[in-house]
Amino acid sequence: MDEFKLRNVNLQQVQNQIRHRTDGLSSSTLVLRRGQPFTILMNYDGRPFDPLKEKLVFRIVLAGPLFVEVPVSMSGQPSPSQWSAILERSVPAPNAPRTMSVSLFSPASSSVGVYTFHLRVETRLSVKTHLLGQFTLLCNPWCQADSVFLPSEDLRNEYIRNDIGLLFKGSPGSVVSRPWSFDQYETGILDICMKLLQLSPQYQTDMRKDLVNRSNPVYIGRVISAMVNCQDDKGVLMGNWSGDYSNGVNPSNWSGSADILRMWSETQFRPVKYGQCWVFAAVMCTVMRALGIPTRVVTNFNSAHDTNGNMVIEEFYSEMGEKLSIGRDSIWNFHVWVESWMKRPDLGQGYDGWQVLDPTPQELSAGMYRCGPAAVKAIYEQKVDALYDVPFVYAEVNADVCSIIMRDRTILATNVDKKRVGALICTKRPGSMLMQDITSEYKTEMMVGTTARMFxxxxxxxxxxxxxxxxxxxxxxxxxxxxxxxxxxxxxxxxxxxxxxxxxxxxxxxxxxxxxxxxxxxxxxxxxxxxxxxxxxxxxxxxxxxxxxxxxxxxxxxxxxxxxxxxxxxxxxxxxxxxxxxxxxCSPALNIQIQNEHSVIINTQQVATVTFTNPFNVAVSGELTIAGSGLLEEKVQMRVMIQPRETMRSPVRFIPRMTGAKMLHARLVLMNLSTVLRGFKTINVQAA
Missing domain, CATH: 2.60.40.10 (Immunoglobulins)
Structure with missing residues (x-):
């Protein structure tokens, strides 16, 4: 009878990605989550597979010397601590290729990265090696053994799978919600996120050490926090707070992460100009969700930047009431960072859960511009000796404000306010487009300030x-x-x-x-x-x-x-x-209406209309941009001019490509009034 001869291997990309909840992520490879089995089909010719005569060994390579050899066993349970491969079934069929189904399992502590895998077939007469391809391995918040495990299915859907969100800006008494498209499902974005890890100084300096450390989300968070800004490396975004954005993009004009990440990739990893805090945080949220680490964007209103570490922010006024630019300390009306969910075994018991990570380049942390992960519980408990950067974040939400009236360097009067800083800390509420107040997660009731409009x-x-x-x-x-x-x-x-x-x-x-x-x-x-x-x-x-x-x-x-x-x-x-x-x-809002709002079907053309009534006493002109990940292949852009009290109506046709909650958002940049108007509409796309 003929020898056993492998014909081809089917990686079952569609089925595996649905089971691993990575369906929709666009990559040149199969995309899997660690700590969970995946199944491949092997077609072969010749006599039935006989484990006494043939030996099948998978070689799974992360890079160079980092690999594991996994022999196929006939039965048994996967080990939680090591790679394994188990033969599920062998299906003989007359006059057709024979098929074997093999289940491979990765430990929940595997490193995040792009793996190459081979199959070695050892028979009595020969040894042949077959290249099977590549797969990208991500963290797995659905797996209890994974250090990013999140117990709630609703929260996993919100903080991993959801690709739309709100960023909160403005002031604590008048919060402005700003739509953002995280875009982790857009073409090529996952591959760019993996490239970001590969370009980090840690990988470039010691590839082996970096790849081993990528099993730990604490380590990954610090790498990404540094790589989203370009201060120390080939990072994604360059910050600019000067008001002059003539040789780049005004940070206010970004509305999603894909444009930024693609621009970085397509320009050979030159920093994208420009970002400010909410842009840095939103891009980091995209990367962390793509890597499988539950992440949300958080805004701290009246955020202190305490440069000398004394927990007091001094503000100086002239005797005429003019605020003076004296001193390095400052209070940002709002500052935006992210929280990621992970275990913190390095801190001992009680500090698992949400961790602050801040990619906006403000202060050095161990020689690089990054911040965190700082356990929110450690900030709440004032545990300022906890890793990483807890004292800096603690000051951002708790510093005192000392207002000083001066004349010719002489202090005329002072007043201390202990409640102004960290007046409101918030994020998007899961499953809705509303704000969730999380101030009490950072501060005790005695520390929580007022959000009243009157001071x-x-x-x-x-x-x-x-x-x-x-x-x-x-x-x-x-x-x-x-x-x-x-x-x-x-x-x-x-x-x-x-x-x-x-x-x-x-x-x-x-x-x-x-x-x-x-x-x-x-x-x-x-x-x-x-x-x-x-x-x-x-x-x-x-x-x-x-x-x-x-x-x-x-x-x-x-x-x-x-x-x-x-x-x-x-x-x-x-x-x-x-x-x-x-x-x-506040700027006036754009309105978006959907023609058949309650029956939006995948792959079926729909119509949205953007409307705006000009409330100003002058005609306004500008550029209207409409975008929506999973709804529009490309942005729609048009020039508009609207007379006083006139209503603009701009219809847009779109074909949804993905089911679930999606967001259509519009931006109108007015040139003669120098302001940006926005509007958004969430759409529930149903299966056909």
């Missing part, structure tokens, strides 16, 4: 830095009279209370300054100064209005942020009291 300074008692007591009888507060919207005037009131039984002559200084979310503001664009007399135990309210033309910026900005401050000076005592508030001016 009052009633500084009675305590000593000023000049040795004099703080004002005893004056209280002042600022309050916005309505939510500011781009194109409208800003209306606010200043309320002053005289708490003493004598009249007072006061000087009032009010300043408004444009600012970017991560730094101190520029010079005042609007100010008002006047004197007033206030009677004993009286309260006076003064209303102010700032016209749109006074705050309108020249360059295109997604976030109009304003620092508003008032200093009240008691003319007789020369004592001063300060109240301030930073707020965002």
């Amino acid at each position: 009052s300074a009633d500084v009675r008692g305590g000593e000023g830095a000049n040795g004099r007591g703080a004002p005893q009888g004056i209280a002042v507060s600022l309050q916005l009279l309505k939510a500011p919207v781009v194109g409208e005037n800003i209306s606010f009131s200043v309320t002053i209370t005289n708490k003493e039984a004598i009249p007072k002559l006061l000087r009032k200084h009010v300043n408004a300054q444009n600012k970017e979310y991560n730094r101190n503001p520029t010079g005042p664009f609007w100010e008002a100064h006047d004197d007033l007399t206030i009677g004993p135990n009286k309260t006076v309210t003064v209303n102010h209005e700032i016209f749109f033309k006074e705050y309108m910026l020249k360059e295109v900005m997604e976030d109009y942020l304003v620092n508003l401050a008032v200093v009240i000076e008691d003319v007789k005592s020369q004592e001063r009291v300060l109240a301030s508030e930073e707020f965002n001016i």
Whole structure:
């Protein structure tokens, strides 16, 4: 009878990827999750396979000297700690190739990476080796033995499989939700994420050590945190907070990760220009989800950057109420990072779960611009000796703010606010497009600040830095009279209370300054100064209005942020009291309507209409861009001009390519009003 002779091997890519929940991920290889068996079919000619006469050995190679040889056994259970291959069945068929089914199993502690595998067939007469191809091995949050195991199916779907999300920006009293497409299913994105690991300094310096360490999500998180920015390596994004983006892309114009990752790959891994914190975090979320590590994007409002580690952020104001750019410490209106879910055996019991990772290049961590993973539980428990970078993140959410009024380097008055920093920490709620407040995961109730829109300074008692007591009888507060919207005037009131039984002559200084979310503001664009007399135990309210033309910026900005401050000076005592508030001016939203919203079927043409009514007193023009991963093959772009009070209606045809929750999002960049308008619509695509 003829010798056993292998004809071909079927890797069963479709079936295996469905079982491994990697269906939809686009790669040049089979994509698998560790800790879970996969099945291949081997067709052969000749007599039936006889394990006494033939020996089958898989050789699974990660790189160079890192390989394992796995003989095929006839029966048994896979070992949880090592690779195994078990013959499931051998199917003889008359006049047809014989088929064997073999189940291969990878340990849950296997390294993430691209593997090559071969099959060696040893018979009595020959030894032949067959190249079977490659497979990409990812972490497996569905496997209890994996260090990224997540017990809830709903959370696994949200933090691994979901490719749409919201990023939160603005201010704690006026949160703006910004749509983002993570794009992990887009063509070639998974391969680019694997290339990112290969280009890391760790891999380039010691390939063997890096590949072995890739079994650990803590290690992977630190590598990715450094590689998303380009400070120390061939990383993906270059940061830019200058306001000048003329030789790159304004960070506000990105709406998804695929464009950024593809641009990085197609330019031979030159850094993409430009990113800011939410862009860095969103791209990192894409990479981590693609690698199989549950990840969510988190926003910390009033985020402290404590450069000297003293847990106090000093803010300086002139006696006229102008905020001054003095000192290196700062408070970002919002700062965006990611949390990834993993075990932390290096920290002992109790620190598994969500870990902060921050790819925005701020401070060095062990010689590289990266941050984390810092266990959220360690931040909550103030365990500042825990790895990695817990003190820095702890300060971001807990530092005190000391406001100082100065004249010619002399301190006139101080006030300490212990609740402003970390006023709100939030993420997208699983299964919906709403916000979830997670502040209490970082801070105890006593540490949680208020998110009220009004910030009052009633500084009675305590000593000023000049040795004099703080004002005893004056209280002042600022309050916005309505939510500011781009194109409208800003209306606010200043309320002053005289708490003493004598009249007072006061000087009032009010300043408004444009600012970017991560730094101190520029010079005042609007100010008002006047004197007033206030009677004993009286309260006076003064209303102010700032016209749109006074705050309108020249360059295109997604976030109009304003620092508003008032200093009240008691003319007789020369004592001063300060109240301030930073707020965002929201842009009007685009509206998206779906023609048959409740019956969107895969591979069937649908129609969406983007509408916008121009609320401004002038005609506006700009570029409208509509995108949707899994819905549109390419972005739709068009120039538009809309007269005052006119309604734009722009229909878009699309054919869904994937089932499940998808998102169509639109962006209109207005040129003559220098602002960005956005809108999004989630769509549930059903099977045919």
